[in-house]
Amino acid sequence: MNWRPLDRVVSIKLKLSVVIIGAIAIAAIVSTVGYLLNVPVLVRPVISATIGVAGMWLFAGGITSPLREMARAAGQMAGGDYDVRVTESSADEVGDLARAFNGMAAELAEVDQQRRDLVAMVSHELRTPITAIQANLENLIDGVSEPEPELLNRMLSQTERLGRLVAQLLDLSRLESGAIALERLPVDVGALVGLVVDEARLRHPDLLLETRVVPSDLQFEADAERLHQVLANLVDNAARYSPVDSSVTLDVAECDGQVTFRVADEGPGIPTDQLERVFDRYHRLAAARSRGDGEGTGLGLTIARWITELHGGSIRAEGVEPTGCRMVLVLPTEGRQ
Ligand SMILES: Nc1ncnc2c1ncn2[C@@H]1O[C@H](COP(=O)(O)OP(=O)(O)OP(=O)(O)O)[C@@H](O)[C@H]1O
Ligand SMILES: [Mg+2]
Incomplete structure (x- = not known):
């Protein structure tokens, strides 16, 4: 059940106070009604405890369920699922934690996506010139083609492209990790x-x-x-x-x-x-x-x-x-x- 009646209360302390006051009020009402209806003295506390605990479960559910949700989500993220998000509706400290948690999940999802893109891009970009150079070299070794300047120049530009890509990737990772200091x-x-x-x-x-x-x-x-x-x-x-x-x-x-x-x-x-x-x-x-x-x-x-x-x-x-x-x-x- 996802009923969170206390979501708008802005602090956990206040939520707990509301729950305690509610429980005391229920006990008082049940005692008074029990007294008026002549319910035996020993039965009254049992009834008020039962109703109090039921009310507590109903109202306090919204206090602890976000924490359970976050623990579950963290487990899913550890397994590689970065799309999982938790409910942020609570206005208290747990709500702040949920918002920070979702922000972190979004960031991790983005980093994961970038890593996938990088692997896909690098493997694609490296494979194309490597395949071409390999084919040209095989042709040269097999005597199918002659080492003519045009072919050698093409191979040179392919190796240059590989070199440029590797240099750019290195640059990017050094810039991102802050390892580059400017020489002004x-x-x-x-x-x-x-x-x-x-x-x-x-x-x-x-x-x-x-x-x-x-x-x-x-x-x-x-x-x-x-x-x-x-x-x-x-x-x-x-x-x-x-x-x-x-x-x-x-x-x-x-x-x-x-x-x-x-x-x-x-x-x-x-x-x-x-x-x-x-x-x-x-x-x-x-x-x-x-x-x-x-x-x-x-x-x-x-x-x-x-x-x-x-x-x-x-x-x-x-x-x-x-x-x-x-x-x-x-x-x-x-x-x-
Ligand atoms: N002067 C321009 N006119 C039109 N489009 C441009 C111009 N400059 C950049 N772009 C567009 O922006 C994209 C990104 O440019 P960027 O320089 O980052 O990468 P790139 O030129 O594709 O590759 P490289 O990493 O070799 O520079 C280009 O692919 C191109 O689509
Ligand atoms: Mg460019």
């Missing part, structure tokens, strides 16, 4: 942007990329290596997810103790309801998933956000009119220590 040193923003652009041009030879840094000699304290990683990912995304002949701009400006980096492209952009979600790990838009070039794991922006937040800054995605996407990265010039 004065960064020459113009030089850093130049480096990012040169590398992006190597990866995307047709890229039309314009840059602007104001003031041109801008310097601020940051972890150059990590900032480079974030900018490279943003430029890489802009190049990858927009048409070949469209242009990408990277501009940097300093204002009011903040350095703002904007990477804009003229591609299809990101739908409004996905602007936040693209920062979730492994989240890729359908268009990116269907590209079928095997590139991309959906970790780049997650890592970018972690690094940005470690710097005490923020990163967001915006839409651009008439079409395109703009990633805005804002970092404080005075680093958080």
Whole structure:
């Protein structure tokens, strides 16, 4: 039975007081009625005790049943069922415990889901290039194909992809466990942007990329290596997810103790309801998933956000009119220590 008449009472002490007062009242009423009806003296306490205990069971059930429910739920969770939840209707301390319990269960369910996603994603992402490399090597050993530059380059890019994925996963786990400490040193923003652009041009030879840094000699304290990683990912995304002949701009400006980096492209952009979600790990838009070039794991922006937040800054995605996407990265010039 799930009747909880005392759910609205805000503390256990008060609930127990209500139950005790109820029991005393019942005893008094039964004694008085028994006296008026001439019920024998020895029978009256038996009747009042029976009615009192029955009332106690009825009212106090709602006090202990949430605890039993939680013990049962904890057992189920230990067995791997994280979907189980307990009733939170009680307004007292047990209700607080039930709410905390449900919060913990939801968090555990999310962590469990992330672990499953990770295993599924890693095994899928690793299997594809490994299978391809293996097939190519077998063909080479069997003499079916010749070690021509094109084949070797393909195999090289597959191993590079494996290396990138492993590095990203390592980064993510180190960032999440807080094992990465930033090395803040004065960064020459113009030089850093130049480096990012040169590398992006190597990866995307047709890229039309314009840059602007104001003031041109801008310097601020940051972890150059990590900032480079974030900018490279943003430029890489802009190049990858927009048409070949469209242009990408990277501009940097300093204002009011903040350095703002904007990477804009003229591609299809990101739908409004996905602007936040693209920062979730492994989240890729359908268009990116269907590209079928095997590139991309959906970790780049997650890592970018972690690094940005470690710097005490923020990163967001915006839409651009008439079409395109703009990633805005804002970092404080005075680093958080
Ligand atoms: N400039 C952009 N234009 C359109 N979509 C974008 C853009 N940048 C990111 N996205 C979308 O956001 C998703 C997540 O980006 P993210 O950089 O996190 O992962 P990824 O590029 O798919 O893989 P990687 O881990 O190699 O970076 C992309 O898959 C893509 O769908
Ligand atoms: Mg990316």
